[in-house]
Amino acid sequence: MKTNILYIVTLLLLIGSSKPLYAQKKMLALKDALEMAKQGNKAIQVQILEEIHAREITNEVKGGLLPSISANAAYSRYFERPIIFLPGSFAGTDKPVQDVAFGGKNTYDVFVTLHQSILAPGIQRQKKVSKINESIQNEKTADLKSQIALLVSTRYLDLLMMNSQLDLLEQSLQRNKKALQDSRSLLAQGRGLKSDTLRSFVAVANLESSVSYLKNNVTVAGIELKRLIGLEDPAEIELSDNLELNIETSQHEFHQVDAALAIAEKNRKDLSIQELTIALQQKNMKVIQAELLPQLSLIGQYQLQAQADNFKFGQYALPRTSFLGLQLTVPVFNGNRTKSKINQSKIKMRQEEIRLNDLKDEVKTELATLISQWKEAVNQLNIQEKTVQSATLNHQMVDDRFKNSLGSRLELTDAELALTQAKINNLNAIYKIQVLHVKLKHAIGQLSL
Numbered sequence: 001m002k003t004n005i006l007y008i009v010t011l012l013l014l015i016g017s018s019k020p021l022y023a024q025k026k027m028l029a030l031k032d033a034l035e036m037a038k039q040g041n042k043a044i045q046v047q048i049l050e051e052i053h054a055r056e057i058t059n060e061v062k063g064g065l066l067p068s069i070s071a072n073a074a075y076s077r078y079f080e081r082p083i084i085f086l087p088g089s090f091a092g093t094d095k096p097v098q099d100v101a102f103g104g105k106n107t108y109d110v111f112v113t114l115h116q117s118i119l120a121p122g123i124q125r126q127k128k129v130s131k132i133n134e135s136i137q138n139e140k141t142a143d144l145k146s147q148i149a150l151l152v153s154t155r156y157l158d159l160l161m162m163n164s165q166l167d168l169l170e171q172s173l174q175r176n177k178k179a180l181q182d183s184r185s186l187l188a189q190g191r192g193l194k195s196d197t198l199r200s201f202v203a204v205a206n207l208e209s210s211v212s213y214l215k216n217n218v219t220v221a222g223i224e225l226k227r228l229i230g231l232e233d234p235a236e237i238e239l240s241d242n243l244e245l246n247i248e249t250s251q252h253e254f255h256q257v258d259a260a261l262a263i264a265e266k267n268r269k270d271l272s273i274q275e276l277t278i279a280l281q282q283k284n285m286k287v288i289q290a291e292l293l294p295q296l297s298l299i300g301q302y303q304l305q306a307q308a309d310n311f312k313f314g315q316y317a318l319p320r321t322s323f324l325g326l327q328l329t330v331p332v333f334n335g336n337r338t339k340s341k342i343n344q345s346k347i348k349m350r351q352e353e354i355r356l357n358d359l360k361d362e363v364k365t366e367l368a369t370l371i372s373q374w375k376e377a378v379n380q381l382n383i384q385e386k387t388v389q390s391a392t393l394n395h396q397m398v399d400d401r402f403k404n405s406l407g408s409r410l411e412l413t414d415a416e417l418a419l420t421q422a423k424i425n426n427l428n429a430i431y432k433i434q435v436l437h438v439k440l441k442h443a444i445g446q447l448s449l
Contacts, residue, residue: 025238026231030156033229037152038449040230044148047141054137058130064123067116074109081105104307108316111303118326119296122287129283136276143269145449146442148228153438153447155225159218160243161431165424166214172420173207179413180204186409196410203413245381245430247437260367260444261360267445268363274356281352285345291338292331300324367443374436381429384422391415391422 038044081101088095117123180200186192222237231237265271303321331338398415401407441447 026233026235027240028237029240030153033152033156033225034149034449036229036231037148038145041148041228042230044141044144044449047137047144051134051137051141054130054134058127058134061123061127061130064126065117065120067114069112069114071112072110074107076107078103078105078107104309106308106311108306109303110305111301114298114300114324116298117295118298119294121293122290122295125283125287125290129280129287132276132280132283136273136280139269139273139276142448143273146269146445146447149447149449150438150442152225152228154435155221155228156239156241157243157431157434157438159221159225159239160241161427162214162218162221163239164243164427166211166218168420168423168427169207169211169214172416173204173211175416176200176204176207176413179409179416182409192409196408199410200413203417243427243430243434245433247434257364257368257371260371260440261364263444263446264363264367265360268443269445271356271359271363274352274359278349278352278356281345281349285342285349288338288341288345291334291341294328294330297327297329298324299327363443367440370436370440370443374433374440377429377432377436381426381433384426384429388419388422388426391419395419 082103083099083101085097085099088098091098091100180197180203183192183197183200187194187197226233226237301321301323304318305321306316306318308316395412395415395418398407398412402409402412438447
């Protein structure tokens with residue numbers, strides 16, 4: 001009995017002394033998110049490996065200009081001696097051709113060969129191709145980092161916008177719950193209308209639905225942001241930045257399409273990639289043309305041979321053979337295959353040139369669209385700021401009237417909803433400018449991790 005009492009007392013003490021556990025949250029600023037994405041994003045990690053792969057291809061091509069040395073050894077067992085055919089007079093017979101068996105049944109052959117390219121225009125040109133391919137992969141990495149920076153920034157701003165909306169809606173929900181309580185109280189006293197109570201109830205229900213929907217979206221957006229930046233910490237993230245207009249809305253590079261396009265042509269990595277692709281096709285055509293040129297190589301070999309019918313290795317003779325020489329290869333005719341490959345390369349190069357022109361047109365259209373949206377967003381922000389001021393003043397006036405029994409609760413509810421909607425619209429205007437600022441920076445090639 002005493003033991004049971006002791007257990008119960010110990011349990012009560014543990015329960016009383018324990019503190020509630022709350023889910024830990026990780027504070028995250030936008031600059032920190034971008035830095036984490038630079039290191040943790042999986043797509044960037046894959047692309048960096050592509051850079052390394054391109055460098056190894058260059059090293060492989062360079063190896064073609066270095067000497068190639070190989071050592072070989074062979075053993076053969078003949079069940080019948082090898083045959084050669086000699087004139088009969090050489091073999092001591094009257095036959096025109098006499099087969100003569102020769103050699104031992106065990107044959108051994110050990111040799112070392114050397115090959116060194118002296119004149120190899122194809123390898124020299126292929127080395128230039130691989131260097132351009134390296135540059136393309138480097139530019140692709142920079143372009144991917146810019147795209148990831150755009151995704152992370154927009155996702156972060158999305159979360160800021162949803163959190164700000166959620167704060168406004170929760171504040172509005174509390175005020176509308178208070179209004180619903182007042183309406184029910186007035187209805188119970190016979191001083192209110194049932195329609196007013198129903199309207200307040202519908203407003204509260206709609207706000208609760210919107211709050212629940214936003215909370216779910218915030219959770220999903222947080223998961224997506226963590227994936228983008230490579231954050232595997234199970235802790236929930238909490239944004240430390242605020243959705244405030246901390247950028248200059250009258251930026252000159254966002255006013256003229258031609259000026260923005262000039263900046264983009266200098267900085268955008270996708271344009272650089274396309275230009276390098278054209279250069280790559282040109283070099284590939286040079287590589288194909290090199291197939292029509294002669295090649296000169298230094299070749300050599302050192303060889304040891306032995307033949308015998310037994311395995312008495314100490315009695316074997318090991319004659320040596322060695323040589324060093326030059327080998328010249330001159331293409332003569334290959335069925336016009338090289339000419340066809342050159343024509344194919346010219347077609348590919350023309351295709352890439354068309355793609356470059358189309359990409360420039362696409363960039364120009366993108367810039368024109370974003371600049372137009374930027375100007376309209378700035379205009380909308382000015383309008384929404386005035387609307388919030390008006391809605392705030394109207395809410396104060398209606399609240400004063402209600403407190404002095406000169407207005408109805410319904411009027412106050414309408415004013416409160418109008419003020420909340422005006423604030424949300426103002427947030428949307430700020431959010432849109434922030435997002436457009438990031439997109440414009442990306443469009444002119446000035447956004448990266």
